[in-house]
């Protein structure tokens with residue numbers, strides 16, 4: 001991959017056989033004109049070619065231009081656990097391995113592995129990450145990196161309500177706030193306090209939700225593997241009254257679901273839950289390869305689409321995935337749900353993530369945005385239909401030839 005870090009004063013014209021962008025239908029034989037790090041024109045090559053003599057011209061022939069990708073859910077600090085936790089047929093078996101091995105990690109190990117993982121994110125075409133951290137060890141790494149980040153300082157507190165000091169955004173490409181780990185590790189009062197902190201500051205409230213059958217069982221009657229684990233670890237609270245409902249219904253009852261809420265996973269939902277998510281206009285991040293790794297099953301993507309729920313994609317951490325590749329997440333969903341459009345999945349992985357985290361000007365591929373995008377080597381073209389081209393591009397795992405940075 002050739003990385004092009006754009007500077008003020010530069011003028012480029014890049015031609016490609018296909019351009020998947022955010023202004024309208026994909027372009028065939030299109031071009032992107034960049035001036036001073038911004039996309040100043042996007043259209044058919046025949047309309048833009050007069051610029052070719054004045055700009056630095058890159059004729060990428062049969063290549064395909066795609067928007068930069070958004071990985072909406074990662075935990076970089078768990079990167080040292082790659083290949084050290086076995087894929088599991090049961091969520092709590094995976095969780096027990098995670099808790100044991102995470103406690104043995106040193107800060108140096110976490111930092112060094114996170115730097116390697118960050119390089120992998122860049123190589124995989126990622127321009128924005130939704131990063132969850134408990135240690136804050138990844139903050140500096142992300143601040144220095146040529147990508148945008150929405151950082152969630154995650155709270156685990158099943159016994160009472162935490163004090164939330166003010167977290168300030170300092171760089172234009174980095175936002176920081178608090179998130180709650182899950183309905184089974186954070187008390188109802190703390191969940192409401194974290195939501196309230198975010199709501200007042202117009203930030204995103206994020207929480208893992210409805211990931212495993214064990215979570216469903218725990219919220220229904222307060223028993224099972226999760227209850228045992230909390231008791232063993234001294235985290236149980238006698239004040240906790242199981243709500244007797246689904247995780248989504250429980251969070252709705254707490255009043256924390258709205259258009260600024262992001263639920264991670266949502267693998268185990270009932271019809272009523274889909275209706276709540278749709279009515280409350282909640283965002284959901286699907287992490288299908290992590291779900292397969294931890295043995296919880298796959299999210300019901302067709303049903304999410306039927307209910308028109310706002311979706312984004314994430315890899316989750318290298319403790320429950322072997323790659324940090326959004327292309328690989330799309331490939332997995334295309335393999336399991338071939339009836340779903342590749343164009344829809346690309347939108348989830350680009351525009352939706354940029355909208356969710358408020359980075360549309362930096363990350364969308366349209367006139368007026370900063371020029372962050374990818375040029376991929378061509379698939380075997382069997383058709384000029386955009387859906388077919390994109391599907392074959394993603395399924396055949398084409399290489400990223402160029403990555404343009406306008407950071």
Ligand SMILES: [Zn+2]
Pocket residue numbers: 073074075132208264316317
């Ligand atoms: Zn996670």
